[in-house]
Amino acid sequence: MADSTQTPEQRELSLVGKVEMRIALTDSDQKLEAILKTYLAPLLLKLASEYQSVRNKVITVCQHVNTRTKPETIQLPVAGLVRQFKEQQNSLVRHFDLLYIQQGVSRLTQREKAELLPVVISGISTSGSHGAQIFNLLLRLLEAFPLPIRGSNEDAQMRKSLEVTDSDAAYLASWLGKFLLFTPQKGTSTSCPGLTGEDYAFLNLQGKEELWNPAAGGLNLLRTKILAAKLLASGLFDDRERFLPAVIASADSASPISDVGEDMLKRAMPATDLEDENLVYHLFKMYFGEGEAPRVKAPLRLKILGLLNKSVRSTTFANKIMRIVDDGISPPSMDGEDTVMSNSSTSNAGIGREAAKSRTAIFQYINFVARYGSTETLHAIATRVVTRLRDFIENQGWPRPGPNEDLVSRGYTYEVIGILSKAGPRSTLVEDEHPSLDLLRWLFESQARDSSGSSIVVSIEEALSTVLSAMARIEFTTDEQGVLEGLLIDQMSKSAELQENKRLRSTRFVAVRFANRCLPYASVRARWIDVLGIGAHGDRAEVREEAERGLSPYWHRMLNGSLNASQPDNIAFPSFDATVSQFFSGRTSDDRLEPFALARQTSKDYRHCFQHMTGFVRRLIFHEAMTANGIATNVDSEWERRIDAGAESDEHTRNAIKKHLKVLASDLSRPLQVLLNALFVGLVENVSGAGNQLADFIALAPNALLEPLVLNVADILPVLQSNDHARRTAGAHVYGVLASHPSAQDQAISTQLKQISAALSKWQSGVGAALNQAHGAIVGLGFYFSRASYRGQSFQTSAEFQQLRQTILSIITESREASLKEASYMALGQLCMFNAIQATALGESRELRNAIDRVYETAKTGDEAAILCLGQMSMVLGEESSEDSDLRYLEEQLYKLHEIRQAEVHFSVGEALSYVASGWRSEALATKLDIEGPLPDGPGRNDSLTRVVDRVLADSGMTKPALRKAATMWLLCLVQFCGQQPEIQQRLPKFQTAFKRCLGDRDELVQETASRGLGLVYEKGDRRLKDDLVRDLVSSFSSDKQSQLAGNVSAETQLFEPGALPTGDGSVSTYKDIMSLASEVGDSSLVYKFMSMASSNAIWSSRAAFGRFGLSNVLSDS
Structure with a gap:
């Protein structure tokens, strides 16, 4: 009955009193431990009572309990208290639960601690205002908790077996990551890098003393961080949750932590989307700090930059990117810790490896932004970033850096300036108003004057090269082009006098490259820059090579990537x-x-x-x-x-x-x-x-x-005495044209001729320079008198002319000096071409033929001057019906030159034959007239061309290889130089037959000559002849009848290459060899077998010539 009359308050007080009594009556620690295990948690639960008296009574009992539980041997019911803590929301209950949990946890065995950890983790995200204490409790339990082997089945099932919710895992990963950032601060500081004051207080339990002092019962911070990192690496978390803590851990200065962090990061990266905007924002927030949270330390910022360097999304944060650059080159902060790109001496003195790495990472990231950033972002930041970077270099000291400056960063800065200039807006390089190309001018000056060393110069050159590729795409206005031209010319001028302009090195090469790539070929000033580059004889060879390419329209277009074959001539010239x-x-x-x-x-x-x-x-x-x-x-x-x-x-x-x-x-x-x-x-x-x-x-x-x-012709006289053969010859030619000019003063020219003639007498006894003077005098007088003759001036009786004539004839007949003979052949040829000398002036017929013979003796050695001289001498010889005329005699001497082995010489013989046959009507002489006026007069030619052509046509069909080869080349010359004359036109079909026959020749040069000859025949003929030629050629090359390509065979006809058919002591080569072999063996059928082989070989050679030498062009018009 008594109980039923008690109020609820009295009943609760009675229950508390009973528990108090039980505790008071225990007479041993073991009994007290048992009583507390049963009643401590329910007792603390009464702290949630609505009655103040009950709560006060419980607190009084707790004070007694506190006194009784001071011995470390008494175990408290920690697990039950933890569960109660999680189930209850009453703050007073939770407070006392935590007091006894914290007191009792250190008394637990390792196994009990390990069993307690899952209980602590479960529901940890709902810890509320006591979260700091619960998290600290978790840290204290980590040492005892055995983590399964990474990658094992237990590890994979750990999250499930511990019944960890996603919210708990996310909460715990976040605080473990923050814990890795935590560094206890001295004094009154309430934050550390990367953490807000609130975060710092949470991890530091509101400033609890001795919390991280192992000697006083606190935790070992380094050991606890290592355990936290290992827990993060376990299967308790997925890659998304552990990514940011892994980044933090990987940058830790303690290798046991950073090694675990690197491994986590490597595993987490494939599952992490670096294009996630929230993640990128969080990385930037860590990098810069936010609110009262200071930025993270330099090693972690380095890691963050490395991640941003892989995120295209990060390039859209223009303001953040600008902050990275601004921060990087800003003056040092008060403590100097966060300064990356400072130019102060104190900063430089204390700059470390991590700071240098951070600076490098900033440049790499800006490089990444320049490559992958959007146009909008780049246009927003490029100009400002370039300005900041330029300021950084100049603050280091420019062009001469100060002592102890970071030169590696200086080089990177130059390179990044180039990259951003290319990626940024046009105005970065070419100002919108009043363009001055200031940045380009600054880079040129840096290349010329920066004294930082060769590695920095390489970086400057790379920057200039990048700017070059950007400016090559810009279309300049007239004013802008003028500014660029002026800048480049200025660089060329300054590079010519390095010391005077206080320069260390030349900028010519880069200036020439800019002229060739950024200015049109039609720019006169750009071509002037090329000329100055060619004249840079003291500079590197590549300067002259680049300049020469710039003067060539082809190479200029090639350098600018415009080799459009469909528009070969679209380039504008200056x-x-x-x-x-x-x-x-x-x-x-x-x-x-x-x-x-x-x-x-x-x-x-x-x-x-x-x-x-x-x-x-x-x-x-x-x-x-x-x-x-x-x-x-x-x-x-x-x-x-x-x-x-x-x-x-x-x-x-x-x-x-x-x-x-x-x-x-x-x-x-x-x-x-x-x-x-x-x-x-x-x-x-x-x-x-x-x-x-x-x-x-x-x-x-x-x-x-x-x-x-x-008026200045006298200046040429020293040239005639030069020791340079080519210069002497050119000077003689020029003197002949100018001195014979109608406006020349007779008295002055007469004096000059006497002066020149004085050197003629030196030919007999002179050596070295004296011989050269005689050579110049002979050629000079030859050119003068020949041109004077053309201009109708009288000189035949002059002493100088007579002396020249006699000297020439004497040298031809007596001298063995090659240079004098060459001069004499050249002079005599010129005099004969322009009718300045008559045949009678060369002596009687016998003397004339003696001179011809002497010239022939030199000509048959392959001397082209002598060969052409023979042809030119014929131009003063008239046609006669007699077979024994001087012209016929000279002609025969030319024919005998077929024995010359140098194949190319026969083109000179063919040209000489065209002189014999046609005189000035030969197109070979059309370019020899170097004075304004009509063609010179000379002995007529009526029958000579017909005679020469018929003779050469006949020789081209001969079996003697040397004669056939020579005649084929002569035919080519005749059809080329005389092809429009009726005598040739009438015989074009015969030329065609001769050339076609020679296509089967074993000599490739003969094949090529015949092929080119057929092309010329095609060009010279009318439409009917062209059609006939095409039909004939197609028939020849498509028919299987060997007779189409057959020729005459004699004993000396070469059918096979020497050595192709060896016989032991020789080889079968000619038709005569085949006959001899058949006779020795006694088998006449061998003749037919060998001839069949030779004929088949000739057909294939002919078809090869058809493709090799372009005869297919003949068919293109058919």
């Missing part, structure tokens, strides 16, 4: 007038100088590139002339050679140039006068190659254009 103005007039302080003085001054200033200046300008005007007259000038690798060859030997091209020059001369073109005088100065001042340029040019110039130059 203007001739503008080019001359840039190369010459623009190079002196006084543009009013006369052309000759201007040319001489330019030659003096730019001697090493003067030849290329004149050569380029000369080709420009030739190209303009050809283009104006509709002559195709394909821009390919042979463009220069084709222009030069056309101006020298193609009649159509030469006529176009003559016409163009005549128009310019009539307009009193100053640029043309400057070019002509420059070519003249090149010859006079011994500029390499200039002599031939001038000789070829004046051969095309009208008399009016040459007239001002005649």
Whole structure:
């Protein structure tokens, strides 16, 4: 009855009192331990009572319990208290539960601790305000918990067996990651790198003393972090949950932690999406810190940069990227710990390996952003980042860095500037308003003046190369192009005088590359830069090579990746007038100088590139002339050679140039006068190659254009005495044309002739330089008198002419000096070509033939000058009906030259035969007339061409190999040089037959000659003949009848290559050999068998020639 009358408060107080009594009555620790195991948790549960008196009573009992449980031997019911803690939400209950849990956990055995850990983990995410204590409890239990082997079945099932929820795992992974960042701070500091004050207080249990002091019962921080890292690596977490803690662990300074972290990170990376925006944001937050949380330490920032360097999504955070750069090059912070790219001496003194790595990582990341960032991002950051990086270099000291500066970072900075300049907006390189190309100018100056060392120069050159590829894609306005041209010319000028301009190295190579890649071929100033590059004789060879490529339209187009075969001629060329103005007039302080003085001054200033200046300008005007007259000038690798060859030997091209020059001369073109005088100065001042340029040019110039130059003709006299054979010869040619000019003063020329003639007498006794002077005098007088004859001037009775004639004949008949004989052949040939000497002047018939014989003796050695001289001598010999005429005699001497073994010489013989047969009607002589006017007169030719052609046609069918080869080449020359004349036209079918027959020859040169001959026959013939030729060729090559390609066979006919059919002591080669072998063996059938083999071999050789030498072109028009 008494119980039923008690109030709820009294009943609760009674229960608490009973428990108090039981505890008080225990007389041993064992009994107390048993009582507490049963009643401690229920007792603490009464702290949740609604009655203050009950709660106070429980607290009083707890005080008694605290006194009784001080001995370490008394075990407390920790597991039950933990479970109660998780089930109860009352803060007072939880508080006392935790007090006894913390007191009792250290008294547990290792096994009990291990069994307790799963209980602590379960529901840990709901720990609320007591989370810090529960997490700390977990850390204290880690040492006792045995983790299964990584990768084992127990490890894989660990999460399931411990009944860990996703929320618990995520909560625990997050706090374990933060714990790895935790570093206890001295003094009053309430945070550490990577953690907010709240996080720091959580892990430090609100500043509990001795928490991390093992000597005072606290935890060993390093050991606990190692255990935490191992727990994170276990199967309790998945890769997504452990990724960020793994990143943190991998950057730890303690290798036991970082090794586990690296392994975790390696395993987690494949399952991690680095393009996840939230993850990227979190990485940036760790890198920079957020709110009151300081940024993480440098090693971890290095790791984060490495991850960002793999995330394209990270490149969209423009502001964050700018912060990375700004932070990297900002002045040092107060403690200096976070400074990465500082230029202060104190920072430099203490810079460590990790800081250097961080700086490198920043550059690598910016490089990554430049490569993979969006256009929007790059345009937003590039200009600002480049400015910051440039400031960084200049703050180190520019162009000379200060002491103890980080030069590795300096090199990286240059490279990144180049990369960002390419990736950024156009305005990074070319300013929108008032363009000055400041960044490019700065990079050039850095290359020239930065004294950091060779490795830094390599980085600067790489930056310039990257900028080059960017600027090559930019289309410049006229003003912008002008700024770039001026900048590059300035670099070329400064590089010419390094010491004067306080430069350490030349920038010519890069400047020339920019000119070739970023400026159009039509840019006159760009071509001037190329010329200056060629003249850089003291610089590296690659400078001159690059400059020479820039002057070539083909290579310029190739360098710029525009080799479109369908548009071979779409390149714009510089203007001739503008080019001359840039190369010459623009190079002196006084543009009013006369052309000759201007040319001489330019030659003096730019001697090493003067030849290329004149050569380029000369080709420009030739190209303009050809283009104006509709002559195709394909821009390919042979463009220069084709222009030069056309101006020298193609009649159509030469006529176009003559016409163009005549128009310019009539307009009193100053640029043309400057070019002509420059070519003249090149010859006079011994500029390499200039002599031939001038000789070829004046051969095309009208008399009016040459007239001002005649005043300076005396300057050529020293050239005639030069020890340079080519220069002497070119000078002689030029002297002949200019000295014979109608405007030349007779008295001055007469004096000069006497001076030149004085050297003639040296031929007999002179050696060395004296012989060279005699050579120059002979050739010079030969060219002069021949041109004077053409211009109708009288000189035959002059002492100088007579002395020349006698000297030539004496040398031909008496001298054994090769150079003198060559000069005599050249002079005699010129005199005969232009009718300056008559046959009678060479003596009576016997003396004439003696001279012919002497020339022949030299000619049969393969001397081309002698061979052509024979042909030229025929031009003063008239036709006679007599078989014994002098012309016939000379002709026979030429025929006898078929014995010469040098195959190429026979083209000279063929040319000489065309002189004999047609005189000035031979197209071979069309390019020899180097004075304005009609063709010279000479003895008529009526029957000679017919006679020569018939003779050579007959010889081409002979069985003697040497004669057949020579005759085939002569036929080619005759159809080429005389093909438009009726005598040849009437015999084109015979030419066709002869050439077709020679296609089966065993000699490849004969095959090629015959193939080219058929092509010429096709070109020269009319439509009917062309169709006949095609049908005949197709029939010949498609028929199986060997008779189509048959020829005559004699005893000396070579049927097989020597050695192809060896017989032991020799080989079967000719028809005679076959007959001898058959006779020795006594089997006549061998003759037919060998001839069948030879005939089949000839057919296949013919078909090979058809493909090898391009005869298929003949069919293209059919």
